Amino acid sequence: MTRIDIPEGSPFGLANLPYGVFSTPGTAPRVGVRVADSVVDLAATLGDDVFARPSLNAFMAQGRARWEEVRSRVTELVSGDVPDDAVHPVGEATLHLPVEIADYVDFYASEHHASNLGRLFRPNAEPLMPNWKHLPVGYHGRSGTVVVSGTDIVRPSGQRKAPDEDAPTFGECRRLDIEAELGFLVGTGSELGSPVSCDEFADRVFGAVLVNDWSARDIQAWEYVPLGPFLGKSFATSISPWVVPILALEAARVPTPVQDPEPLPYLRESEPWGLDIDLSVVWNGQEVTRPPYREMYWSPAQMLAHLTVNGASSRTGDLYASGTISGPAKEQRGAFIELTWGGKEPVEVAGEQRTFLQDGDEVVISATAPGADGGRIGFGEVAGRILPAKG
Amino acid sequence: MTRIDIPEGSPFGLANLPYGVFSTPGTAPRVGVRVADSVVDLAATLGDDVFARPSLNAFMAQGRARWEEVRSRVTELVSGDVPDDAVHPVGEATLHLPVEIADYVDFYASEHHASNLGRLFRPNAEPLMPNWKHLPVGYHGRSGTVVVSGTDIVRPSGQRKAPDEDAPTFGECRRLDIEAELGFLVGTGSELGSPVSCDEFADRVFGAVLVNDWSARDIQAWEYVPLGPFLGKSFATSISPWVVPILALEAARVPTPVQDPEPLPYLRESEPWGLDIDLSVVWNGQEVTRPPYREMYWSPAQMLAHLTVNGASSRTGDLYASGTISGPAKEQRGAFIELTWGGKEPVEVAGEQRTFLQDGDEVVISATAPGADGGRIGFGEVAGRILPAKG
Numbered sequence: 001m002t003r004i005d006i007p008e009g010s011p012f013g014l015a016n017l018p019y020g021v022f023s024t025p026g027t028a029p030r031v032g033v034r035v036a037d038s039v040v041d042l043a044a045t046l047g048d049d050v051f052a053r054p055s056l057n058a059f060m061a062q063g064r065a066r067w068e069e070v071r072s073r074v075t076e077l078v079s080g081d082v083p084d085d086a087v088h089p090v091g092e093a094t095l096h097l098p099v100e101i102a103d104y105v106d107f108y109a110s111e112h113h114a115s116n117l118g119r120l121f122r123p124n125a126e127p128l129m130p131n132w133k134h135l136p137v138g139y140h141g142r143s144g145t146v147v148v149s150g151t152d153i154v155r156p157s158g159q160r161k162a163p164d165e166d167a168p169t170f171g172e173c174r175r176l177d178i179e180a181e182l183g184f185l186v187g188t189g190s191e192l193g194s195p196v197s198c199d200e201f202a203d204r205v206f207g208a209v210l211v212n213d214w215s216a217r218d219i220q221a222w223e224y225v226p227l228g229p230f231l232g233k234s235f236a237t238s239i240s241p242w243v244v245p246i247l248a249l250e251a252a253r254v255p256t257p258v259q260d261p262e263p264l265p266y267l268r269e270s271e272p273w274g275l276d277i278d279l280s281v282v283w284n285g286q287e288v289t290r291p292p293y294r295e296m297y298w299s300p301a302q303m304l305a306h307l308t309v310n311g312a313s314s315r316t317g318d319l320y321a322s323g324t325i326s327g328p329a330k331e332q333r334g335a336f337i338e339l340t341w342g343g344k345e346p347v348e349v350a351g352e353q354r355t356f357l358q359d360g361d362e363v364v365i366s367a368t369a370p371g372a373d374g375g376r377i378g379f380g381e382v383a384g385r386i387l388p389a390k391g
Numbered sequence: 392m393t394r395i396d397i398p399e400g401s402p403f404g405l406a407n408l409p410y411g412v413f414s415t416p417g418t419a420p421r422v423g424v425r426v427a428d429s430v431v432d433l434a435a436t437l438g439d440d441v442f443a444r445p446s447l448n449a450f451m452a453q454g455r456a457r458w459e460e461v462r463s464r465v466t467e468l469v470s471g472d473v474p475d476d477a478v479h480p481v482g483e484a485t486l487h488l489p490v491e492i493a494d495y496v497d498f499y500a501s502e503h504h505a506s507n508l509g510r511l512f513r514p515n516a517e518p519l520m521p522n523w524k525h526l527p528v529g530y531h532g533r534s535g536t537v538v539v540s541g542t543d544i545v546r547p548s549g550q551r552k553a554p555d556e557d558a559p560t561f562g563e564c565r566r567l568d569i570e571a572e573l574g575f576l577v578g579t580g581s582e583l584g585s586p587v588s589c590d591e592f593a594d595r596v597f598g599a600v601l602v603n604d605w606s607a608r609d610i611q612a613w614e615y616v617p618l619g620p621f622l623g624k625s626f627a628t629s630i631s632p633w634v635v636p637i638l639a640l641e642a643a644r645v646p647t648p649v650q651d652p653e654p655l656p657y658l659r660e661s662e663p664w665g666l667d668i669d670l671s672v673v674w675n676g677q678e679v680t681r682p683p684y685r686e687m688y689w690s691p692a693q694m695l696a697h698l699t700v701n702g703a704s705s706r707t708g709d710l711y712a713s714g715t716i717s718g719p720a721k722e723q724r725g726a727f728i729e730l731t732w733g734g735k736e737p738v739e740v741a742g743e744q745r746t747f748l749q750d751g752d753e754v755v756i757s758a759t760a761p762g763a764d765g766g767r768i769g770f771g772e773v774a775g776r777i778l779p780a781k782g
Contacts, residue, residue: 103535108618121617129616134559135550139618140531140625144494144706145583154584156701159526159655168525170655192536192627193545193781219701225520226512227499227530228619231701234531236583264550264561310547310610310622311781315535390584390702 001081006036011378015251015371017074018242018380019056019207022093029054029096032088034242034380035078039093044086045077046070055100056243060187060206061316067187067206071247095241097148098209099185102317104143104237105307106181106213107136109298111257113326116338121221133261136298136306138320141213142234146319149240149382153214155359155389156235160218168222172389175217175343176357179324180281180291180334180365183211183239184300186318196308198269201301204314207243208300210279210365210382211321214238217337217356239319240382244369248377252276252369256299263302266309273299277369277379279325281334284350284361291325291334293367359388392472397427402769406642406762408465409633409771410447410598413484420445420487423479425633425771426469430484435477436468437461446491447634451578451597452707458578458597462638486632488539489600490576493708495534495628496698497572497604498527500689502648504717507729512612524652527689527697529711532604533625537710540631540773544605546750546780547626551609559613563780566608566734567748570715571672571682571725571756574602574630575691577709587699589660592692595705598634599691601670601756601773602712605629608728608747630710631773635760639768643667643760647690654693657700664690668760668770670716672725675741675752682716682725684758750779 006013012034022039023029031051032039042051050058059070108114111128114137118127131137155176161168187206190196196204213233220232256274277293298306303320324334333339336356340346346353357363364383371377397404403425413430414420422442423430433442441449450461499505502519505528509518522528546567552559578597581587587595604624611623647665668684689697694711715725724730727747731737737744748754755774762768 103533105621118617131550131552131559131613131616135614137614137618137621139621140533142494142531142703143534144709145703147583154702157586158701159522161522167652168522168655170657192538195548216701222522223526223528224617224619225522226509226615226619227528228615228617230496230528230530231697231703234698234703235701261558264559266561306622307625310549310607310626311545312533312536312622312625318535 002084002087003081004035004038004078004087009375010036011368011376012036013373013375014075015373015375016244016248016377017071018244019098020241020243021054021056021096021098023096024088024093031056031059033074034090037090039088039090040078040082041086045082046073054096056098057100057317060185063188064203067245067247071245095148098241098243100317101143101146101319102315104141104146105138105320106141106323107138107298107303107321108323109136109296109303110324110326111297112295112328113324113334113338116326116333120337120342136303139228141237145234146237146239149238151238151384152387153236153384154387156216156219157389158216158219158231159222161222173216173219176386177215177217177336178363179213179215180279181211181213181321181324182277182293183209183319183321185209185243186314187316189315190308190313192313193311195311196304196314198267198301198305201273201304202246205246205304207245208249209243210240210367210379212238212363212365212382212384213321238382238384240380242380244377244379248371249275249369251372254294257295257297259297266305267302269299269301273301275369277367279365279367282364286350288347288349289331289333289339291332292327293325295327296322296325357386359386361386393475393478394472395426395429395469395478400766401427402759402767403427404764404766405466406764406766407635407639407768408462409635410489411632411634412445412447412487412489414487415479415484422447422450424465425481428481430479430481431469431473432477436473437464445487447489448491448708451576454579455594458636458638462636486539489632489634491708492534492537492710493706495532495537496529496711497532497714498529498689498694498712499714500527500687500694501715501717502688503686503719504715504725504729507717507724511728511733527694530619532628536625537628537630540629542629542775543778544627544775545778547607547610548780549607549610549622550613552613564607564610567777568606568608568727569754570604570606571670572602572604572712572715573668573684574600574710574712576600576634577705578707580706581699581704583704584702586702587695587705589658589692589696592664592695593637596637596695598636599640600634601631601758601770603629603754603756603773603775604712629773629775631771633771635768635770640666640760642763645685648686648688650688657696658693660690660692664692666760668758670756670758673755677741679738679740680722680724680730682723683718684716686718687713687716748777750777752777
């Protein structure tokens with residue numbers, strides 16, 4: 001038997017207990033829980049078939065009462081002696097995409113990001129569209145290209161046209177960017193024709209992950225009118241392998257910024273679901289920005305209520321992301337197009353002047369939040385390296 | 392044993408043989424083929440487990456050589472005596488969603504439709520955006536709300552704001568519309584980082600269905616800037632239950648309209664994949680429009696090449712639709728917002744002056760195409776009735 005050592009201040013202590021899907025050499029992917037620097041095999045310890053599967057979906061579909069019960073059992077389990085063969089050093093485990101993604105929706109919930117992008121994409125117009133403060137603007141993305149952290153990102157090719165060019169040309173993306181976001185995973189879905197209220201958020205949403213919504217800005221700028229982003233986003237979206245339970249985020253809850261005008265009734269929360277999460281974006285080893293999630297205008301509960309208010313159903317495995325997280329300060333902007341103001345104001349990255357991503361670059365996004373024990377819980381990281389475009 | 396009678400001129404003769412998923416009382420959904428007015432149970436006759444499943448996905452994933460082989464075997468089977476218990480009158484079968492939808496993409500490939508919508512939504516600007524003739528504009532829709540023909544459509548509610556109103560209000564959609572489209576189902580997917588060429592279309596795409604992309608125009612008009620349609624479309628998308636094999640559409644192939652400017656090389660086809668398909672839209676029993684698919688500017692082969700040119704993977708079960716099919720004439724427009732010019736020019740429907748859909752209305756879209764035997768093959772229909780909004 002093994003007693004897991006949890007160092008003081010570990011971001012993966014008992015206040016966190018995120019779930020993931022892992023494998024070890026010669027074994028099939030299955031559900032585990034991260035504790036300090038270990039992965040605890042739930043298929044081997046809890047004796048329930050839902051943990052022997054290659055995704056969290058079956059467990060997520062069981063609902064909040066079951067999520068609470070398993071969290072209690074896991075807390076008890078990892079506080080005592082655990083069978084040796086159920087504990088693996090996290091460095092020896094392969095981490096897989098934790099969830100089979102159903103639909104993927106990306107919101108646009110940061111006022112600072114939406115204003116900055118508005119100024120950059122539509123310089124002669126009001127930065128925020130008239131609808132922006134009335135509803136969380138969002139759109140559907142490609143669920144089939146959601147990949148787990150560590151997956152290499154091949155530079156996409158496509159059509160792009162600079163404003164001073166007469167016609168588009170085909171070639172590799174010249175303005176490859178990141179978007180630092182938080183993503184929410186639906187556990188218990190809802191039926192067609194049955195909107196979900198803001199207050200159902202914590203009963204339906206299982207947990208949160210970090211998201212890097214890789215963006216080809218030149219492809220996007222040419223294609224996106226009038227039906228929105230398509231190939232500029234659909235080549236890859238990376239998520240972190242550890243799903244932090246919503247149950248672990250209670251201590252991180254804060255009010256959203258003041259919403260003025262007051263939202264329509266279906267978007268009003270009785271309890272706030274703003275989240276006090278600090279992100280960090282590291283580019284080639286150097287931290288370049290620290291986006292603050294607490295600045296997000298719309299809460300994830302409001303996003304889910306909006307997403308379903310027309311009667312759209314939701315499913316176990318639905319992923320919806322916040323959109324780029326940007327705070328008011330320059331060093332809080334969650335996309336390089338904002339940080340470098342459209343490429344016009346390079347930043348220093350490991351001694352070089354840089355704007356967009358170059359081949360070989362690596363970006364690592366991490367985050368922490370207050371935990372129930374007074375310490376901080378961690379989201380781990382979502383990392384990706386840029387490979388050259390395919391000839 | 393039963394010999395299936397195929398009347399002269401049946402749209403479901405040997406030149407068609409579309410696949411679907413059906414059940415009969417007390418039996419599980421499984422794969423069948425439509426012949427005249429019968430459904431032939433392939434699970435019971437071909438002795439292959441892929442047909443005993445509740446979707447076509449497993450069969451679709453087997454690839455074109457297998458699709459050809461099964462089509463030959465089915466042709467032979469239904470030309471002779473079939474076991475009695477493997478033949479069911481189509482009227483006694485329940486037809487299910489034939490495919491488990493992976494990602495759903497909706498294109499915007501009719502020049503007439505895009506021009507009409509441009510004039511209606513942006514009256515002070517050029518009707519076509521500068522990108523429109525360079526690439527097939529598209530966006531991702533919600534795959535979880537794709538439903539089979541016959542599913543009732545509950546009128547959605549949401550935010551809408553008329554141009555003369557100061558602020559949005561919440562309420563039921565007042566401008567509920569249809570979009571008559573053709574949808575294509577990917578059989579054999581492609582890997583991340585590997586674009587699909589136009590010439591791979593018929594190896595990768597298994598078949599086609601009719602699509603009604605229900606649209607809430609008032610919700611859409613308020614929400615869609617800058618990231619595209621979201622709740623105005625995501626409440627329901629209906630598809631026909633019979634998947635017409637691409638193998639059955641060879642006789643329907645025609646060149647697309649002249650594409651000027653010439654598309655970039657990745658969008659050039661060596662063989663044309665325009666399709667000579669005639670649609671019919673029946674509103675409360677009266678045909679109101681006959682959209683001609685042959686007028687579509689972009690072909691489905693070009694759509695798939697564009698969808699993957701950035702390296703996005705595709706999966707078995709991906710559905711991509713053409714966008715509304717509209718011809719140059721008024722009575723060829725595939726959406727009521729065009730047919731009634733934004734509601735300003737009502738049409739007579741069964742003796743009433745009508746603009747958008749009212750509760751209780753039923754819309755039935757059907758289509759036929761030339762078949763290999765010189766007759767016409769049928770797509771069957773996609774039908775839906777509007778139920779009142781939920782209080």
